[in-house]
Amino acid sequence: MRVKKQKRHRKSVRFYTACFGFRQPFKVLCDGTFVHHLVSHAIKPADNALSNILSAPVKLFTTKCVIAELKGLGISYSESLQAAHLLAPARCDHENSTSADACIKDIIGQNNSEHFFVASQDVDLRKSLQEIPGVPVIYGLRKALFLEPPSSxxxxxxxxxxxxxxxMTELEYKMLRKRKNRSADEETNDSPDENDDSEDDNNGMGIETKPKTARKGIDVKDKVQFKRKRAKGPNPLSCKKKKSQDKPNLVPEREKTDGENSMRSRGRQRKRTRKGKKIDGLVSILSTADLP
Known part of the structure; x- marks a missing residue:
C-alpha cells in the first residue's frame, strides 16, 4: 500500500509542477487544525514527514490570523501554539485578525500566485480550495499524511x-493579417508596370538586358556551393628530409703493387689441386722403374 500511495503522490506533484509551475523547495501553508493534528499525533519533525510525501524539500508557513485563532482556543492548544510560532510567517495584510479560513483564502487568491500547498484538517476549506486552479491540498489521517489528487x-x-x-487569439490574427498586407504591398512596389514597358522597348531596339539578380547591384549566386573536403598531403615543413644512404661495397678490394703499376684484385683466387693427374704421373713412373 505504501508503494501505491507514493506513486499517487508523485503523479499529483508532477501534475502541479508541469501545469502550474511549482518549484522546489515547496511551500506549505499550515492552518491551526493541521498544526494541532501534528502535535497531538506526535508527528515530528513535521518538515521531514511532509518532504517524504512530496519527495522534495519543504518550507512550512503560517499566518498571524492562524496564531491569533490558536490563542483564543485556550490552554488545551498551548503546545500547538508554540509549534505555530516556530513556523515561518506568510505575508498577511489584515490589520485586524480574521478567521483562519478567510485569511488563507485571501492569500491564495484566484490563481495561487505564490504556489502554496495548503495543509488543513477543515473539510469545508479543502472543498473550497479544490475549486481554485493550482491549489494542492494536504491533510492528515492519524499518523499518516496524504496529498489529495487534483480535482476534476x-x-x-x-x-x-x-x-x-x-x-490564435484575436490580436495574433490581426497582426498576421497586417504582415500579409505589408508583404503584398512590397511585392507590388518592387515590380511596377513602367519597368516592364521600358524592357519591351529595349528588346525591340535590339539591346540586350541582363536578368536581375536577387540582390541589386551584386552578382551573388542564389545557392551556396560547398567545397568537398579532400584528403591533403602532409605538411612539407613538418617532415624530415630523407637521408642519402650509400650502399657499402660487399666485396673488399685489395691493391697489389708491382713496381709502378698497381693492380686491384676483388677477391682471393682459388687454387685448384689436380690430384688425379699427380696419381697418373706416379703410376707411369713406377711402371717404367720396374722394367729391366
Whole structure:
C-alpha cells in the first residue's frame, strides 16, 4: 500500500509542477487544525514527514490570523501554539485578525500566485480550495499524511488552457493579417508596370538586358556551393628530409703493387689441386722403374 500511495503522490506533484509551475523547495501553508493534528499525533519533525510525501524539500508557513485563532482556543492548544510560532510567517495584510479560513483564502487568491500547498484538517476549506486552479491540498489521517489528487475542475481548467494555446487569439490574427498586407504591398512596389514597358522597348531596339539578380547591384549566386573536403598531403615543413644512404661495397678490394703499376684484385683466387693427374704421373713412373 505504501508503494501505491507514493506513486499517487508523485503523479499529483508532477501534475502541479508541469501545469502550474511549482518549484522546489515547496511551500506549505499550515492552518491551526493541521498544526494541532501534528502535535497531538506526535508527528515530528513535521518538515521531514511532509518532504517524504512530496519527495522534495519543504518550507512550512503560517499566518498571524492562524496564531491569533490558536490563542483564543485556550490552554488545551498551548503546545500547538508554540509549534505555530516556530513556523515561518506568510505575508498577511489584515490589520485586524480574521478567521483562519478567510485569511488563507485571501492569500491564495484566484490563481495561487505564490504556489502554496495548503495543509488543513477543515473539510469545508479543502472543498473550497479544490475549486481554485493550482491549489494542492494536504491533510492528515492519524499518523499518516496524504496529498489529495487534483480535482476534476483543475483538470478541466488545464485542458481548456492547452486548447487556447493551440489556437490564435484575436490580436495574433490581426497582426498576421497586417504582415500579409505589408508583404503584398512590397511585392507590388518592387515590380511596377513602367519597368516592364521600358524592357519591351529595349528588346525591340535590339539591346540586350541582363536578368536581375536577387540582390541589386551584386552578382551573388542564389545557392551556396560547398567545397568537398579532400584528403591533403602532409605538411612539407613538418617532415624530415630523407637521408642519402650509400650502399657499402660487399666485396673488399685489395691493391697489389708491382713496381709502378698497381693492380686491384676483388677477391682471393682459388687454387685448384689436380690430384688425379699427380696419381697418373706416379703410376707411369713406377711402371717404367720396374722394367729391366
Amino acid at each position: 475542475f483543475q483538470r478541466e481548467f488545464v485542458k481548456n488552457s492547452e486548447e487556447k494555446r493551440m489556437h
